[in-house]
Amino acid sequence: MSNNNPASAKFVVAGGFGVGKTTLVGSVSEIDPLRTEASMTAASIGVDDTSQVQTKTTTTVAMDFGRITIDDSLVLYLFGTPGQDRFGFMWDDLVEGALGAVVLVDSRRLADSFFAIDYFEARGIPFVVALNTFNAEQHHTPEEVAAALQLRPEVKVLTCDARDRRTVKAVLLALFDVILGRMLAEAEHLG
Amino acid sequence: MSDEPVFMEDSDDDFIRPFLVTAGRTRTNLTYLNMETMVRTTGADPSRLRFEASQVIGLCRGPLSVAEISAHLRIPLGIAKVLVGDLIEDGYLSPFKTVSASAAADINLIQRLAAGVRAL
Numbered sequence: 001m002s003n004n005n006p007a008s009a010k011f012v013v014a015g016g017f018g019v020g021k022t023t024l025v026g027s028v029s030e031i032d033p034l035r036t037e038a039s040m041t042a043a044s045i046g047v048d049d050t051s052q053v054q055t056k057t058t059t060t061v062a063m064d065f066g067r068i069t070i071d072d073s074l075v076l077y078l079f080g081t082p083g084q085d086r087f088g089f090m091w092d093d094l095v096e097g098a099l100g101a102v103v104l105v106d107s108r109r110l111a112d113s114f115f116a117i118d119y120f121e122a123r124g125i126p127f128v129v130a131l132n133t134f135n136a137e138q139h140h141t142p143e144e145v146a147a148a149l150q151l152r153p154e155v156k157v158l159t160c161d162a163r164d165r166r167t168v169k170a171v172l173l174a175l176f177d178v179i180l181g182r183m184l185a186e187a188e189h190l191g
Numbered sequence: 192m193s194d195e196p197v198f199m200e201d202s203d204d205d206f207i208r209p210f211l212v213t214a215g216r217t218r219t220n221l222t223y224l225n226m227e228t229m230v231r232t233t234g235a236d237p238s239r240l241r242f243e244a245s246q247v248i249g250l251c252r253g254p255l256s257v258a259e260i261s262a263h264l265r266i267p268l269g270i271a272k273v274l275v276g277d278l279i280e281d282g283y284l285s286p287f288k289t290v291s292a293s294a295a296a297d298i299n300l301i302q303r304l305a306a307g308v309r310a311l
């Protein structure tokens with residue numbers, strides 16, 4: 001360890017169930033994706049609300065995450081969000097503090113990504129759209145997907161193979177470009 | 192593996208446990224504490240601590256994120272946050288910085304992150 005205090009950052013990887021989030025995280029993580037649980041019961045019961053302690057049903061959403069150690073004082077975590085939009089109310093806690101997001105898309109099931117795109121757009125969180133190719137089974141181009149999703153022209157859409165570190169790296173670097181571009185523009189605006 | 196939500200019928204055991212370790216609380220006061228925030232032990236004598244609290248201390252000799260603590264100890268994320276928050280407030284753990292895209296001063300850190308990913 002150096003004397004430097006460590007710092008950490010977070011990207012989130014969102015998208016529908018089965019779109020390849022866990023695979024993508026595993027492709028760049030130095031550890032096998034770790035799994036944790038976010039429990040709806042824990043999130044929804046207030047401190048003083050003892051009446052609800054009687055509740056018997058807990059909704060538990062598993063999420064997995066990976067880690068990229070940049071150097072001895074810098075770590076990037078990648079978190080896959082729970083895929084279902086009906087758990088969107090849990091996202092605030094999960095996304096809080098994220099530098100940016102990857103919305104992973106299967107072009108055969110575009111509607112699965114609407115929630116994530118709306119979510120990040122509404123909150124001004126930088127994101128890129130990554131089209132998982134599934135062995136070139138995808139029949140749509142990034143341009144077609146951007147049009148179908150009615151993305152703003154500045155939103156980058158890339159193709160990737162979630163199993164291939166090289167293409168996943170390219171997606172992450174595109175996201176860094178968006179984040180840094182935005183920061184530089186803001187610095188210029190202020191300066 | 193599936194990340195489909197699981198609707199669990201809790202056994203009483205499972206259900207009660209989180210409320211014991213956090214005394215029923217589900218939120219930490221420390222608003223800066225995110226799931227990616229890393230913490231490390233301060234060196235304060237942990238012999239008074241019990242159960243999960245002492246396990247957290249055992250894990251955090253080196254910097255570790257709240258999410259990793261949650262995964263290693265198999266406790267839900269929300270509970271891990273409360274636990275870690277308590278241990279920070281009681282002086283057993285110190286938290287480290289999370290990089291923010293809204294802080295202009297963090298741009299160098301973000302450039303370092305990008306360079307690190309490029310070098311993978």
Ligand SMILES: Nc1nc2c(ncn2[C@@H]2O[C@H](COP(=O)(O)OP(=O)(O)O)[C@@H](O)[C@H]2O)c(=O)[nH]1
Nearest residue numbers: 017018019020021022023133134135161162163
């Ligand atoms: N052929 C192919 N299969 C993939 C690709 N990405 C993911 N898969 C498979 O699709 C399934 C779902 O992937 P997973 O990462 O678990 O999706 P998640 O639910 O979004 O986390 C798994 O069986 C993966 O092996 C890909 O790019 N190509």
Ligand SMILES: [Mg+2]
Nearest residue numbers: 021022193194
């Ligand atoms: Mg998954």
